[in-house]
Amino acid sequence: MASSPHAAEADRTGGTGRRHHGNRHGRSEEARLAVLEAADDLLVERGFAGVTMEAVAARAGVAKQTIYRWWKTKTDVLMDAFLQDATESLTPTDSGDVGRDLREYLRRLAWFLTEADSGAVFKALIGQAQHDPAFAQEFRARCLDVQRRRDRRPLESAVRRGHLPADLDLAAEADQLVGPLYYRVLVTGEPAGDAFTDGLVEAFLARHGVGELTGGS
Amino acid sequence: MASSPHAAEADRTGGTGRRHHGNRHGRSEEARLAVLEAADDLLVERGFAGVTMEAVAARAGVAKQTIYRWWKTKTDVLMDAFLQDATESLTPTDSGDVGRDLREYLRRLAWFLTEADSGAVFKALIGQAQHDPAFAQEFRARCLDVQRRRDRRPLESAVRRGHLPADLDLAAEADQLVGPLYYRVLVTGEPAGDAFTDGLVEAFLARHGVGELTGGS
Amino acid sequence: MASSPHAAEADRTGGTGRRHHGNRHGRSEEARLAVLEAADDLLVERGFAGVTMEAVAARAGVAKQTIYRWWKTKTDVLMDAFLQDATESLTPTDSGDVGRDLREYLRRLAWFLTEADSGAVFKALIGQAQHDPAFAQEFRARCLDVQRRRDRRPLESAVRRGHLPADLDLAAEADQLVGPLYYRVLVTGEPAGDAFTDGLVEAFLARHGVGELTGGS
Amino acid sequence: MASSPHAAEADRTGGTGRRHHGNRHGRSEEARLAVLEAADDLLVERGFAGVTMEAVAARAGVAKQTIYRWWKTKTDVLMDAFLQDATESLTPTDSGDVGRDLREYLRRLAWFLTEADSGAVFKALIGQAQHDPAFAQEFRARCLDVQRRRDRRPLESAVRRGHLPADLDLAAEADQLVGPLYYRVLVTGEPAGDAFTDGLVEAFLARHGVGELTGGS
DNA sequence: TAATAACCGAGACGGTACGTCGCGTCTTAAT
C-alpha cells in the first residue's frame, strides 16, 4: 500500500457501496488500512505538517476516535505505515559475490531513502526521533533495529563464505558502510547516486583487502 | 550564551535599570539576545515541543510580535541561537599530526552532538530539516556548509604537509570519516564514546596507509 | 438568566457533577447558556470594552472555538443574550384605559432602558448598530422590529375599543410617542423618570383629544 | 474640511513641496488638519472599524505619537473632526414664520443625520457614547449641548414673537420635536424624508394650536 | 550666529485580543 497517491478513496467500501460502521467483535481491517494509506499519502503530498490526525481521519473516511483507539500519535500511525510496506523493498540479495551484493544493496538503500515514498516516511520518522526521545526509543526498537540487521546480512554472508575474516565486528563495519550514506541523505542532502554508493563499497573492500577479488559494477 | 538556564532574566536591562523599547535605527540587541537565550533554554529544558513562540516570548520577556518581526519561524530562531554560540566550540586543532588532530576533532564533535546544549539545538534543526525541505535548504546554506568545511580542515592540513596524497577527494573522505558518527547520533542513538571515534580515525588512516606513522590514542 | 452576576458557575454541570462535552446531535445547551450569561454579566460589570471573546470564554468556562462555532461576533452573542431574557420584561398591559396602559408601558420601557441589565445590553447593541451597518440590519430584523410591534400594541387596543380613530397611522404615532424617550436615553442621557414619560403620554393624549377622558397617574 | 474623500494627501505641504518637521513653540496646524481629515475620510470610506490610530497616522502622513500628543483617543479625534465642520451646517433660519422655520430646520437636520459625512461621524460618536459612559459625558458637554441649544432656537424665536406661549418648557418641547427624528435615524433606520419631518412639525403645531395660522410647505 | 528646546517623522517595543487550527476526549446512534 501507500506507495503513491491512491485512487482507493471511493473504493474503500470494497465495491459493495456499503460502509462499515461497527462490528461486534474485533477491529475493522478496512479502517486500519485506510488510515495507513491516508497518512502515507498525506506525507508525500503535503509534507509532514500536512499529516494531522484530522486530515488523516478525513482522508481515510474514518472517525478520529477510531485512530486514537489503535494508535497513540500520528508518528505511531506513520510508523505502522512504514512497517506495512517497507520491509520487502530492502531484502538484500545474496549472489555469492560480496562486492556485487554490497553494491546492489547500497544502491537500493540509497534509492529507497531518496526516491521511495516509504523513504520519505522513514526520513520523517528519523526527524521526529530527533525531537522526541521517547519516540526515538520506540522507533529504534520497532524499525531501526530490523533495518540494521538487514544492513549486516551481506557482510554475514561474506563471513560465512570466508571472504571476510570471522572475527570482524560486523555491527561496526556495517555502520561504517552505511553511515556515510545516511549522513548524505539526512544531513548534507546531496544526491546519493550509484557512483557515491559504489565508492563506499570500494573503500570498504579496499579496507579489508578484497577489492581486487570482485568484479566492478 | 544560551548553554544553560540563565540568571540573566533580571539583568536584561544591562544593570542600569532602564529598559530598551526600540529606537529608530535598528532593533533591540537586548531583545534579540533574550529571545535566542530563551529558545535555547526551552529546548534543553522541555524539548522541541516546549519551544513554542509563546513560551519563548514569555520566557524572554518579549512580545510575540517582536519575535515575528525578526524571525519567520521558531526554527529560524533556533538556527540563530545555534549560530550565536556554536561556531567556536568546534574549531579544529592543528598539531601537525593528522592522527592526533582527527582523533581530537572527532571526539569533540561527538561530545558536541551528544552532550552539548548546542548539540541538542543542532539535532533539533536536523530533525526539522527532515520535515521541511525549504528549511533544510536554508539550514544547509547557513549552518551545515560551514560545519562541513570545518570537518575538512584537518584533512587539508595533512595534505598540505604531505601526509595524505594531494589528489584526494577531501569532501568524500570527510563524509566517510564523519558520516558514521552522525549516523550513530541521529539514527542508531548508540553512545559515541572515544573508542568509537578513535575507531573511525583508525579505519581512515589504515585506508590511506598512514596508520602506523602516527601515535595511538 | 443573565440579570446579575450569577452563582451558576459551579452549577453548570447540572448538579450531577458530570460535564457535557458534546454529542452527535446538536450543541451543548449548557455551554450556550453559560456563554450568554457570561457576556451579559461582563457587559454589566466591565462595560462593552470588557466583553471580549476571550473574557466571555474564560468566564463561561468554555473554549473560544465553541463560541465561534455558534456565533459570528461578540455582538451576535449579546444579541442572543438580549433575546434570551428581554422579551418578557416589556409585555404591555391591557387594562382597557389607554392612558393608564400607555403611562404604565412607557414607565416600564424607561426603566428597562435606563436601569435593567438587559437595557444595558440593548444600548450596547444600538451603539454597535451605529458603527456597523450590516449588524444594524440584522439587529433591526431580529430585535427592534419585535420591539416596535410591542410599542404599537397599546395603541392598537385603544383603536379596537374606539378610544382612538381607526384611520390613525399607528406606526407613526408610536414613533412619536416613544421617540423622545429613546432620544433622551441614547442622546441626551438625562434621567427619564415618571414625570417625563407621563408628560409624553399627556402630550399624545392631548393631541388626539382623549386626555380628559382618562384618569391621571 | 472632511466632507468627502480628499485629494489633499499630496498637497498637504501647501504646494511648496516642503514638509513640516518641527517647531520651537506651538503645534503644527498642518498636522492637526491632516489628522482630522484622515479620521473623517477613514470613517466614511471604511466605517468605524477602519478608524484606527495607525490608519489615521498613516493616511495623515503623521507619526502616531503626534496624534497621542494632542488627542487621548480616536473618538477624541473624531469629536474634533466633527466640531471642525459641523457647526455651520445646522444654523437655523429665522423667517418669522415658526412653521416654515421648523420645517426647514428639521429637513436640514434629517439630511445632516442621514446623508452628510459629518452626520456619519456624529452617529459614530453617538454609538461610542453607548459603550463608554465617560466618553458620553464629554461628548454631551462638547457637542450635544450645543446642538440641543440650536434645536431650541426656532422655538425661542416663536415665543419672542408671541406665536407660542411664553411659559412653554422649551427644552421639553424641543425634545419632543426632534426626538422621533433621532429615534428614526438611530434606532429604526427608516428613511427620514421631508414627509416624515413635516409630519413631526405638523403634530407639534397642532398640539399648540398654531397649525392653521401658518402656511404649508 | 550659534545653541537650544519644542515638535516632528519614523518605527521598535511590551502587550491584549483577535479568529483559526489542530489536539485528544467525550457522547451519541447505528451497525
Next chain:
DNA sequence: ATTAAGACGCGACGTACCGTCTCGGTTATTA
C-alpha cells in the same frame, strides 16, 4: 464491541492595533 460523526475544553498559531518609548532631524526662538 466497534464505528462515523462531531461538539467539546484546550493551547498555540500568526496578525492587527494599542499606547509607550527612543531616536535623529527640523525650525523658531533665545543667548
